[in-house]
Amino acid sequence: xxxxxxxxxxxxxGLGAVGGVAALPLARAGLEVVGLEAGAWLTPADFAPDELxxxxxxxxxxxxxxxxxxxTHRPNASAPxxxxxxxxxxxxxxxxxxxxxxxxxxxxxxxxxxxxxETTRRYGASRIPKGSTVEDWPFGxxxxxxxxxxxxxxxxxxxxxxxxNGKIDSxxxxxxxxxxxxxxxxxxxxxxFSEMMATAARKLEWHPFPGPAAINSRTYQNRAxxxxxxxxxxGGCHVNAKGSTAVTTIPKAQETGRxxxxxxxxxxxxxxxxxxxxxxxxxxxxxxxxxxxxxxxxLASYVYENVRVLLLSKSKAYPNGxxxxxxxxxxxxxxxxxxxxxxxxxxxxxxNWYGLPAQGTAVDDWADDNFDHSGLDFxxxxxxxIYSDRRPISAADMNTxxxxxxxGSAWKAFVKENADRWNTAYLQKTTLPYEDNFLDxxxxxxxxxxxxxxxxxxxxxxxxxxxxxxxxxxxxQWFMTAGAVATARGQLGTMGPTTHAYGGTRMGNNxxxxxxxxxxFSHEAPNLGILGASVMGTSGAHNPTLTAQALAWxxxxxxxxxxxxxxx
Ligand SMILES: Cc1cc2nc3c(=O)[nH]c(=O)nc-3n(C[C@H](O)[C@H](O)[C@H](O)COP(=O)(O)OP(=O)(O)OC[C@H]3O[C@@H](n4cnc5c(N)ncnc54)[C@H](O)[C@@H]3O)c2cc1C
Ligand code: SF4
Numbered sequence: 001x002x003x004x005x006x007x008x009x010x011x012x013x014g015l016g017a018v019g020g021v022a023a024l025p026l027a028r029a030g031l032e033v034v035g036l037e038a039g040a041w042l043t044p045a046d047f048a049p050d051e052l053x054x055x056x057x058x059x060x061x062x063x064x065x066x067x068x069x070x071x072t073h074r075p076n077a078s079a080p081x082x083x084x085x086x087x088x089x090x091x092x093x094x095x096x097x098x099x100x101x102x103x104x105x106x107x108x109x110x111x112x113x114x115x116x117x118e119t120t121r122r123y124g125a126s127r128i129p130k131g132s133t134v135e136d137w138p139f140g141x142x143x144x145x146x147x148x149x150x151x152x153x154x155x156x157x158x159x160x161x162x163x164x165n166g167k168i169d170s171x172x173x174x175x176x177x178x179x180x181x182x183x184x185x186x187x188x189x190x191x192x193f194s195e196m197m198a199t200a201a202r203k204l205e206w207h208p209f210p211g212p213a214a215i216n217s218r219t220y221q222n223r224a225x226x227x228x229x230x231x232x233x234x235g236g237c238h239v240n241a242k243g244s245t246a247v248t249t250i251p252k253a254q255e256t257g258r259x260x261x262x263x264x265x266x267x268x269x270x271x272x273x274x275x276x277x278x279x280x281x282x283x284x285x286x287x288x289x290x291x292x293x294x295x296x297x298x299l300a301s302y303v304y305e306n307v308r309v310l311l312l313s314k315s316k317a318y319p320n321g322x323x324x325x326x327x328x329x330x331x332x333x334x335x336x337x338x339x340x341x342x343x344x345x346x347x348x349x350x351x352n353w354y355g356l357p358a359q360g361t362a363v364d365d366w367a368d369d370n371f372d373h374s375g376l377d378f379x380x381x382x383x384x385x386i387y388s389d390r391r392p393i394s395a396a397d398m399n400t401x402x403x404x405x406x407x408g409s410a411w412k413a414f415v416k417e418n419a420d421r422w423n424t425a426y427l428q429k430t431t432l433p434y435e436d437n438f439l440d441x442x443x444x445x446x447x448x449x450x451x452x453x454x455x456x457x458x459x460x461x462x463x464x465x466x467x468x469x470x471x472x473x474x475x476x477q478w479f480m481t482a483g484a485v486a487t488a489r490g491q492l493g494t495m496g497p498t499t500h501a502y503g504g505t506r507m508g509n510n511x512x513x514x515x516x517x518x519x520x521f522s523h524e525a526p527n528l529g530i531l532g533a534s535v536m537g538t539s540g541a542h543n544p545t546l547t548a549q550a551l552a553w554x555x556x557x558x559x560x561x562x563x564x565x566x567x568x
Pocket of ligand 1: 013014015016017018019036037038039065089090091092093094095096097098100101102103104105106233234265266267268300301302303305499500531532533543544545546548
């Protein structure tokens with residue numbers, strides 16, 4: 001029998017990127033918030049620049065949750081399972097994955113909110129890929145813009161505006177939607193390599209710019225500027241320059257006295273009454289089961305866990321899982337088209353031993369619908385990103401470009417000469433949802449608590465494969481213009497467990513095809529909100545977190561403004 005605790009106004013499940021953001025507007029609005037977090041608080045002592053620990057062994061998380069519930073994957077319903085990875089790099093700690101993420105902090109482009117109507121208007125309805133369930137978002141970028149701005153200022157984002165109130169500035173991204181305010185800090189500094197690549201892009205008449213990062217380029221709100229120390233990729237920040245929610249919004253919410261953080265608390269299910277309203281959550285802490293009653297529940301435990309918790313929360317009102325009477329939980333799932341990279345070899349050292357992956361040069365000329373697709377056979381595109389990041393183990397793991405064997409003294413000599421002469425571009429590309437890509441509960445594989453893990457049934461379709469090949473061509477062209485002597489193309493791969501997962505609880509006006517409404521609240525359980533990229537219906541060509549955080553702020557603000565109606 002679970003121990004029943006005192007009722008709170010709002011319970012947030014997971015204090016990571018999105019739960020950690022939502023807590024702040026709620027606490028500031030005077031609501032009592034309990035944040036249940038499966039992990040613990042980490043300290044700068046946990047953030048040693050240790051490549052073996054952070055990048056190879058998967059980080060010493062205080063609570064090994066993500067690694068014990070890695071979703072299973074099969075490309076389609078009749079295919080055999082793919083090999084299950086031993087670790088999943090999402091973090092279990094206060095601050096979640098923002099503790100060790102790269103911190104690229106992108107807004108989506110206007111097109112990403114209106115893929116169906118804009119594609120139809122420009123090229124005709126037949127250009128929407130067959131089998132895709134993509135819908136327009138229930139609102140456009142302009143409605144999310146104020147929330148992007150709030151989050152950028154609360155976390156501290158460095159960057160250069162390319163479209164300030166309609167005024168285009170080629171020092172920033174000229175393709176971005178209009179923003180009302182400049183970034184709170186100037187961009188992270190460039191490197192010799194990023195400048196060289198920017199010059200090559202200009203030679204091609206493209207429009208390079210420094211990408212935005214939730215990393216201080218100077219002291220901001222009493223947190224230090226970045227030390228460009230070189231172990232940021234899957235590493236926590238020992239000087240608090242990275243704008244993790246653990247050092248930004250969560251402590252600010254705690255300062256109000258209205259956020260109670262409960263660590264090492266693993267939520268297992270959400271309870272619902274017979275009238276369909278949720279009443280609180282069950283969680284386990286140190287082997288003891290508790291019930292935390294709340295007027296409102298906000299689920300913020302990352303895409304796979306959001307879906308899993310909903311499907312596990314069966315009740316009289318929701319026999320198929322919470323908020324799943326329309327059978328939409330788990331649908332419209334997709335993972336970012338991030339594979340199909342391009343690696344280049346240069347004839348000289350690039351000095352990439354210092355710096356961080358959020359420090360680099362971007363090109364958006366081939367992203368979204370920024371170019372004419374009339375003569376092409378796909379929609380969407382990709383963001384081209386080159387960056388500074390080189391650590392000893394990954395450097396030695398380099399491609400040999402068919403110029404040396406994979407072992408022995410000739411391999412060693414090649415790596416010795418070329419370890420700092422190569423670079424792999426990070427190419428994020430449009431991915432769409434399809435009717436046969438979905439999440440459900442695995443029928444046999446379970447976590448250590450005995451609950452089924454999430455199962456992914458999904459694969460990239462023709463549109464994604466064509467975008468990938470097109471973007472690789474552009475990247476090869478960029479590297480060669482910059483003086484590369486060889487390039488190699490990576491495989492696209494399949495849609496296994498990922499750090500850029502989307503959908504499963506999609507947001508939209510139609511309850512027949514979406515789990516949450518335009519505010520992020522369940523169409524079926526009116527006092528249940530869902531936060532994170534699980535509500536996003538398109539990915540665009542940029543990392544998801546800032547958009548998921550802006551949506552989380554918007555949902556929380558809506559809740560605070562409409563408290564009496566939503567709590568009833
Ligand atoms: C190495 C790496 C680099 C990345 N770089 C970028 C980047 O540059 N830019 C970008 O936009 N995105 C990046 N991402 C992705 C980004 O981290 C995610 O988009 C983001 O963290 C998702 O936010 P979230 O709050 O949904 O999940 P998280 O931040 O992972 O937070 C979820 C929280 O919920 C907790 N939790 C889970 N289950 C339960 C439960 N049952 N009960 C209680 N608590 C629970 C977890 O412990 C965790 O703290 C990166 C990810 C990784 C791994
Ligand atoms: S590179 Fe900068 S942001 Fe990243 S961990 Fe080092 S100091 Fe922190």
